[in-house]
Amino acid sequence: MGKEEIGCDCDVIHEDVVNRVRNNMQEDILYDLADFFRIVGDSTRTKIMWALDEHEMCVCDLAVLLNMTKSAISHQLRVLKEANLVTFRREGKIIYYKLADDHVTQIFERGFEHIMESK
Amino acid sequence: MGKEEIGCDCDVIHEDVVNRVRNNMQEDILYDLADFFRIVGDSTRTKIMWALDEHEMCVCDLAVLLNMTKSAISHQLRVLKEANLVTFRREGKIIYYKLADDHVTQIFERGFEHIMESK
């Protein structure tokens, strides 16, 4: 068989399985998927998303709710904005944030149910 | 109003909203939820989970498939085992890993669909 790649330090054992799986593997999509989970996978961002799923809120509301500084909240909101997980609208001095769309809401709520059930 | 907590550096703006949301907030569950997403939110672990969702595999198969060392794969499998996301069975020298249960499979596949659709 021989090591088919440079990086691994062993021979493949089930070559047919690996070849079949490799043919179905779309690496770029798996990176995007990992990215999505990575962004939600921080407790501050998870709390923000859960809170915004309950009601739209401004930075100060979130800061008080989560007992954190405006800056820390704002930095994390930027991450969530860049990942298109939240949107916002400005009303005077105040910016209201909310979850981006139903898709995000559903994925988030499904994960929440998963945790609730396994308790 | 006054700063209700020590950590934040501003006053609450929508006190009624924050109070209502705070009453519904279960922090321990939100931490578990973030943990779940954090563990899946690494590209190596995402690839491993996707591959095991396709077919059960041993460490060497995964190492060849992902072009990584046995050690790196093994370390990540341990993380996934500890989070109860994968299980395994031994057959002689070889240990076969697979996704833990339908619950995990479904959450993972749903995230995958989400990414596929938004492309």
Next chain:
DNA sequence: TTAATAGTTGAATATTTATTCAACTAATTA
């Protein structure tokens, strides 16, 4: 019982990243 192979493990390194701090912009109001 020795050699070979599948897999694990702990320590070290290197990278990523969450929060802090101080300075800043944007909008409002006195």
Next chain:
DNA sequence: TAATTAGTTGAATAAATATTCAACTATTAA
């Protein structure tokens, strides 16, 4: 206009963690 407030930003620090490396265990086969 000047002062106030909501929010942002960049750099620095501190903490978390993915991979590497070398040594190790467990099972099988010679």
